Amino acid sequence: MDKVKVALVGFGTIGSGTARLLLEEGPRVARAARRKIELAYVVDTDLTRKRNVTLPKGLLSNDYDRVLADPEVKVVIELVGGTVEAKTIILRALESGKDVVTANKALLATHGPALFQRARELGRTIAFEASVGGGIPLIAAIGQSLATDRIELIEAILNGTCNFILTQMAEHGLEYADVVAEAQRLGYAEADPTLDVNGSDTTQKLAILAQLAFGAAVDWKEIPRTGIDRLTPADIHSAEQMGYAVRLVATARRGTYGLELFVSPTLVPYGSQLAGVEGAFNGIRIVGEPIGPIFLQGYGAGQRPTSSAVVSDVIDTASGRTAITFAAQGLWSGEGVENVSVRDPGEIPGRFYLRFDVKSQLDAVAEVTRVLKEHGASVDTLVRYDDEADSRRAALVIVTGETAEGNMKAAVKQIEKLPFVRGEAVRCRVGE
Amino acid sequence: MDKVKVALVGFGTIGSGTARLLLEEGPRVARAARRKIELAYVVDTDLTRKRNVTLPKGLLSNDYDRVLADPEVKVVIELVGGTVEAKTIILRALESGKDVVTANKALLATHGPALFQRARELGRTIAFEASVGGGIPLIAAIGQSLATDRIELIEAILNGTCNFILTQMAEHGLEYADVVAEAQRLGYAEADPTLDVNGSDTTQKLAILAQLAFGAAVDWKEIPRTGIDRLTPADIHSAEQMGYAVRLVATARRGTYGLELFVSPTLVPYGSQLAGVEGAFNGIRIVGEPIGPIFLQGYGAGQRPTSSAVVSDVIDTASGRTAITFAAQGLWSGEGVENVSVRDPGEIPGRFYLRFDVKSQLDAVAEVTRVLKEHGASVDTLVRYDDEADSRRAALVIVTGETAEGNMKAAVKQIEKLPFVRGEAVRCRVGE
Numbered sequence: 001m002d003k004v005k006v007a008l009v010g011f012g013t014i015g016s017g018t019a020r021l022l023l024e025e026g027p028r029v030a031r032a033a034r035r036k037i038e039l040a041y042v043v044d045t046d047l048t049r050k051r052n053v054t055l056p057k058g059l060l061s062n063d064y065d066r067v068l069a070d071p072e073v074k075v076v077i078e079l080v081g082g083t084v085e086a087k088t089i090i091l092r093a094l095e096s097g098k099d100v101v102t103a104n105k106a107l108l109a110t111h112g113p114a115l116f117q118r119a120r121e122l123g124r125t126i127a128f129e130a131s132v133g134g135g136i137p138l139i140a141a142i143g144q145s146l147a148t149d150r151i152e153l154i155e156a157i158l159n160g161t162c163n164f165i166l167t168q169m170a171e172h173g174l175e176y177a178d179v180v181a182e183a184q185r186l187g188y189a190e191a192d193p194t195l196d197v198n199g200s201d202t203t204q205k206l207a208i209l210a211q212l213a214f215g216a217a218v219d220w221k222e223i224p225r226t227g228i229d230r231l232t233p234a235d236i237h238s239a240e241q242m243g244y245a246v247r248l249v250a251t252a253r254r255g256t257y258g259l260e261l262f263v264s265p266t267l268v269p270y271g272s273q274l275a276g277v278e279g280a281f282n283g284i285r286i287v288g289e290p291i292g293p294i295f296l297q298g299y300g301a302g303q304r305p306t307s308s309a310v311v312s313d314v315i316d317t318a319s320g321r322t323a324i325t326f327a328a329q330g331l332w333s334g335e336g337v338e339n340v341s342v343r344d345p346g347e348i349p350g351r352f353y354l355r356f357d358v359k360s361q362l363d364a365v366a367e368v369t370r371v372l373k374e375h376g377a378s379v380d381t382l383v384r385y386d387d388e389a390d391s392r393r394a395a396l397v398i399v400t401g402e403t404a405e406g407n408m409k410a411a412v413k414q415i416e417k418l419p420f421v422r423g424e425a426v427r428c429r430v431g432e
Numbered sequence: 433m434d435k436v437k438v439a440l441v442g443f444g445t446i447g448s449g450t451a452r453l454l455l456e457e458g459p460r461v462a463r464a465a466r467r468k469i470e471l472a473y474v475v476d477t478d479l480t481r482k483r484n485v486t487l488p489k490g491l492l493s494n495d496y497d498r499v500l501a502d503p504e505v506k507v508v509i510e511l512v513g514g515t516v517e518a519k520t521i522i523l524r525a526l527e528s529g530k531d532v533v534t535a536n537k538a539l540l541a542t543h544g545p546a547l548f549q550r551a552r553e554l555g556r557t558i559a560f561e562a563s564v565g566g567g568i569p570l571i572a573a574i575g576q577s578l579a580t581d582r583i584e585l586i587e588a589i590l591n592g593t594c595n596f597i598l599t600q601m602a603e604h605g606l607e608y609a610d611v612v613a614e615a616q617r618l619g620y621a622e623a624d625p626t627l628d629v630n631g632s633d634t635t636q637k638l639a640i641l642a643q644l645a646f647g648a649a650v651d652w653k654e655i656p657r658t659g660i661d662r663l664t665p666a667d668i669h670s671a672e673q674m675g676y677a678v679r680l681v682a683t684a685r686r687g688t689y690g691l692e693l694f695v696s697p698t699l700v701p702y703g704s705q706l707a708g709v710e711g712a713f714n715g716i717r718i719v720g721e722p723i724g725p726i727f728l729q730g731y732g733a734g735q736r737p738t739s740s741a742v743v744s745d746v747i748d749t750a751s752g753r754t755a756i757t758f759a760a761q762g763l764w765s766g767e768g769v770e771n772v773s774v775r776d777p778g779e780i781p782g783r784f785y786l787r788f789d790v791k792s793q794l795d796a797v798a799e800v801t802r803v804l805k806e807h808g809a810s811v812d813t814l815v816r817y818d819d820e821a822d823s824r825r826a827a828l829v830i831v832t833g834e835t836a837e838g839n840m841k842a843a844v845k846q847i848e849k850l851p852f853v854r855g856e857a858v859r860c861r862v863g864e
Binding site: 017021025028029031032033034129135136137140141144145146147148149150273276288289290291292293294295296297298299302303304305307308309311312315316319320321324325327328330338 | 449453457460461463464465466561567568569572573576577578579580581582705708720721722723724725726727728729730731734735736737739740741743744747748751752753756757759760762770
C-alpha cells in the first residue's frame with residue numbers, strides 16, 4: 001500500500017481533533033484513501049500547551065521549513081486561522097508542491113481568488129469542506145452531487161454560536177449578555193465572540209457558498225450584514241407572539257435582477273426547517289432544479305465534527321478525487337458556466353421586523369409610520385409594548401410590508417433621529 | 433474538450449428525466465465532468481409511447497447490441513428496474529468494457545455481491561446514488577464525506593409513497609385505501625403499490641445502506657419488515673394522542689451484539705426530525721463518530737430529483753471520481769475494515785405499539801396482558817377504544833416496555849389466537 005505523508009499546521013482545537021483522528025483511525029482512513037496516511041509533522045508556535053491528544057515523540061515542532069523541504073509530504077493541513085499568517089502558510093505549501101486542506105473561511109472569503117489562482121498555476125489543489133458547516137458535507141453536496149442542478153436558493157444557519165445564543169434566549173428568556181457568558185463557559189463561544197455575533201463569520205461562509213453554488217465573486221464585506229448582538233428577550237418574545245422563531249440566516253437567492261445576498265437575524269415561521277435548527281447546530285436549505293428542496297443539518301463547529309470534515313478532505317486529496325473536483329469547479333476563475341451577477345444590496349426586497357424604543361407620546365406611532373410610508377414601506381403589524389418599569393417609555397414593534405433594503409435602512413436612520421426615539425433600532429428580516 | 437458517449441437503457445419516467453437533463457443541461461454537465469457528455473443511445477422495448485422529452489432523431493432504438501458494440505460508449509445508465517433483465521443489461525455492459533450507473537435498489541439488494549465482484553474483475557465501476565433517497569446525496573455523504581466516521585445509527589424514511597400515505601391519513605383522517613387511490617391519481621404511487629406499502633422497497637434500500645455504512649452483507653429478505661398496509665386512521669389517531677407521528681422507518685443500529693436492522697411503521701415523537709418529514713419527502717438521520725448527528729432531507733423519488741442523482745453519477749463516472757471511490761469502498765467484497773455482523777433479528781429489542789380488535793368481554797385486557805407478560809413484555813400504556821357502531825366490539829391499544837422482536841412476534845401470534853380477538857394485530861415500533 002502506498003503511503004502519503006501529511007503535515008498539520010496549527011495545533012489548536014481543530015488541529016488536536018484532526019491529529020487524533022489521523023492517529024487513532026489509521027486503518028479506516030487508509031482504506032478510504034487506498035493508501036496509508038501518515039501524520040508526519042505537526043507545526044505550531046506553542047510547543048508546551050496541553051492538548052487532548054498525545055503525539056508521537058518528535059512530531060510537534062515550530063519548524064515549518066522542515067515540512068516544506070520534505071518531498072514526501074504531499075498534503076498540508078492549514079488550521080491556523082486568520083488571514084495573514086495562514087495565507088503565507090498556504091502559498092508556501094503550494095509553491096513547495098503540496099496540496100492544501102483548510103478550514104479557514106475568513107481566508108477563503110478574503111483571498112480565495114488569489115489562492116485558487118496560484119494553486120491552479122502550480123497544478124495543486126485546495127480543499128475546504130470544513131470551512132462552512134463544520135461536519136455537514138455541504139461543500140461536497142453543492143459542488144459535486146448538485147453539480148447538475150441550477151441552484152435557486154440557499155438559506156442557512158451557519159454559525160452555531162449565534163444559534164445557541166438565540167435558542168437559549170428563547171427558551172429561558174435570558175438577556176443576550178448572560179447567554180453569551182454561558183456560551184463562553186460551555187465552550188460554544190470564543191473569549192471574544194465579536195466575529196460570530198456581528199455576523200462576520202456567517203457572511204464569510206455565505207461568500208464562499210455564493211462562489212461555489214452560483215460562481216458569484218463577491219467581497220464578503222459588501223454583503224449586507226446585521227448581527228444578533230442588539231436583540232433582546234423582548235424581540236424574541238414579540239416574534240414568538242407572531243408565530244416566528246429568530247435565527248441568524250444567510251441567504252443567497254437567484255432573482256430576476258441578480259443574486260441577492262444578505263445576512264440578518266430573521267423571523268422564521270414555527271414548523272419551518274430553519275426554526276427546527278436548535279442549539280449549536282447548523283442547517284442549510286437548498287432549492288435547486290431539478291433536485292427540488294433539500295435540507296442538511298448537523299454540527300457546524302466543534303472539534304470532533306470539524307475534524308471529520310478535515311480528514312475527509314485529506315482522504316479526497318490523497319486519493320485523487322480532489323484533483324478532479326478542483327479542476328472541474330474552477331472556483332474564483334471567472335470561467336465557470338455560471339457567473340451570476342450580484343444584485344445591488346440596496347435593492348434587495350424583503351419584509352422587516354423593527355423595534356424602536358420611544359418616549360411615550362401621542363404622535364409617536366403616527367410619526368414613525370409616516371417616515372416608513374415616505375420610504376415606501378407599509379406597516380403590516382404594529383404593537384406598542386409599554387415599559388412596565390417606566391410609564392413614560394414604550395417599545396414600538398413593527399412588521400413592514402415588502403420594501404427594499406436601502407429604503408428600509410434610510411427610513412430607520414431617519415426614525416432614529418426623531419426626538420422621541422431612544423437609541424438605535426433593532427432590525428430583522430421576516431422569512432416565509 | 434474530450435467527449436464521452438453514454439447510453440441510456442430504460443426510457444420510462446426516470447429515463448425520460450435523465451435524457452432531458454443530459455440534453456438540456458449540456459454545458460453545465462460538461463463543465464462538471466470536464467468533458468462533453470453525449471447521450472448517444474436510448475434503448476427501450478417500447479418505441480412508440482409518448483414521453484415528456486423529444487429525442488434527436490435516431491437516438492431511440494430497441495437494439496442494445498449496437499450500444500455494446502460501440503467502443504466510444506463509456507457509460508451505460510441502467511433504468512429498466514427489476515432484477516432479471518436489468519442484471520443481464522449491467523453484466524453485458526461491464527463485459528463490454530463500460531461503466532454502469534444504476535438507480536436499481538432491488539437489483540443491488542439482491543445481486544449486489546455478484547455485480548460488484550464482476551465489475552472489480554473487469555476493472556469497471558457501478559455508481560448507484562439514485563438507488564436510495566432519490567435526489568438526496570446520501571450515498572456520497574455516507575460513502576465519501578463520512579468515510580472517516582464510525583457510523584453508529586441510521587434511521588431513515590426512504591419511501592416517499594408510504595410517507596405521503598401516512599401523512600395524508602394523519603392530516604385528513606382518511607382510510608388507507610382512499611389515500612392510496614389519491615396517491616395513485618397524483619402519481620405518487622404505482623398502479624401496484626405492493627412493494628412500497630409492504631416495506632420491501634424500504635428494506636432493499638436499508639440492505640444497501642447496511643453494506644455501505646457498516647460493511648454488513650445481508651439478504652434483504654432476512655431483515656424483519658412490517659409494512660404500513662394494515663394501519664388505520666384510528667392507529668394514527670392513537671399515536672397522536674400519545675405525542676407521536678407514524679412513519680415507516682428503516683433502522684440500522686450498531687449494538688453490542690451486532691448490527692440491528694429492521695423496517696417497521698414507527699411511532700416517532702412530535703418535534704423529532706423524522707416526524708418533520710412530511711408528504712413525499714425522504715429523510716435520513718445518521719449518527720457517527722466523530723461527526724455527531726447529521727440529518728438529510730429531500731425528495732426521495734420522482735422524475736426530476738432522481739434524474740439529478742443519476743446525472744451526478746454520470747459526471748462522477750466520466751470524470752474519474754467514481755473509479756477512485758469504487759476501488760476504495762470495495763463494496764460486497766468482504767474486504768472492508770468493517771464487516772459488522774448482523775444481529776439475530778429475533779433478539780432486536782424495542783418498545784412496541786400494538787392494536788388488537790376484540791369482542792368486548794370482561795377478561796380481554798387481563799388475558800392480553802397475561803400473554804404479553806409471559807413473553808417478557810410489560811405494558812406501559814393500555815387504552816380501550818369502544819367501537820361506536822357496535823358496543824360488543826372494542827380495540828385495545830397497547831404500548832409495551834422493552835422486549836425482543838422474537839418475543840413480541842410470538843406473543844402477538846398467541847394473542848391473535850385468543851377466542852375474543854378478531855383478525856390480525858397491528859404492530860408498530862416506538863421510537864425515542
